Amino acid sequence: MARLLGYLLLIVLGAAFAILYTRYTMYVFVGVLILFPILIFIFSIISGILLKVSLLEEEQKVEAGEEFLVKIKIKNRSIFPILYGQIDYLYGYEIMKKRQKGKIPFCVKARGECVLEVTASCEYCGRFHFSLKRLWIKDYMRVFSFVKRLKKNGNITIFPKLELIKLEVEDSTAFYNEEYEEFYEDHPGNDPSEVYEIREYREGDKLQRIHWKLSSKKDMLMVKEFSDPIVISSIVICDNECDGKEIELVKQWSELVQKTIRVSYSLLLKQVNHYVYWFDAKAGSGVRKEIKSEEDLNVCIRQLMQARPYTDAKDYVSYLVHSEQIAKYCNRFYVGQNHYERLEQQGIHVKVVD
Secondary structure (H helix, E strand, O other), X not given: OHHHHHHHHHHHHHHHHHHXXXXXXXXXXXXXXXXXXXXXXXXXXXXXXXXXXXXEOOOOOEEOOOEEEEEEEEEEOOOOOXXXXXXXXXXXXXXXXXXXEEEEEEEEOOOOEEEEEEEEEOOOOEEEEEEEEEEEEEOOOOOOEEEEEEEEEEEEEEEXXXXXXXXXXXXXXXXXXXXXXXXXXEEEEOEEEEEEEEEEOOOOOOHHHEOHHHHHHHOOOEEEEEEEEOOOOEEEEEOOEOOOOOHHHHHHHHHHHXXXXXXXXXXXXXXXXXXXXXXXXXXXEEEEEEEOOHHHHHHHHHHHHHOOOEOOOHHHHHHHHHOHHHHOOOEEEEEOOOOHHHHHHOOOOOEEOO
């Protein structure tokens, strides 16, 4: 603003001299004084229109409390260098309504590009939201500014720290007597409903497993190896109801997610296949994610972070109570604080995780 006022004052003085001294050179001087800043402002407008701004999406695994980088790529497709540029951005937890503001200056040569880095950290796990809102480009005299709105958004999942917790897991060997749908592909088992492979007979193999029909064709003894079923005997119920506001909501949500994932992680290390349940407020129904590997757990964390805490538990509790699947698991772990008593009243016994 000060430079603009100074420029206007200079024009007024130039016009006054042109009136007092009616010479051709004075008119030229005043004309150049007026047109030159406008001309270089036009250069700024062209540069701003042709400027491409994007958020670089890099795969990052960030835990709560760790620093991470948000990278902004700027590509100048014009023939004019940008000396005085600035990007305004907003950032904060996705579940919060309020966002913090920030700005970062930049310069980029003609037909060049650069990458800006913003360092951030989050105390709590959750989804970190970053959005580019406005681009400013000042002319070379810093008198005029070209402003362009940006609509670039990005999210980074802040993972909870994986820690073991003590769990009492009941043996489920005799719990299932139904037909299995999935089997391990890397080792045999004892389920005769699915054949893992057929191989040559080895000393010590049971006679009951000899494939007599195939043995007669090959003129040698062939044995059936049975498959090992993937048994899912446990569930982790994340009751993601939260009633806090702003940062208190973030804290509550972070605590729920951390407990849920730590239970899941502890079960995974015990080689207990399980499901994680939570409530999808948008769809108005429960969500179930199968956990059999660390990769499944990472996917589960990302999907759980995309969910939102809810305030009305009526639909979720009704879903759990009337779900035929919930009652059949022998290990039911509950993470929450409000509604496990209603499940107990319906005969669905759960182990509350403190």
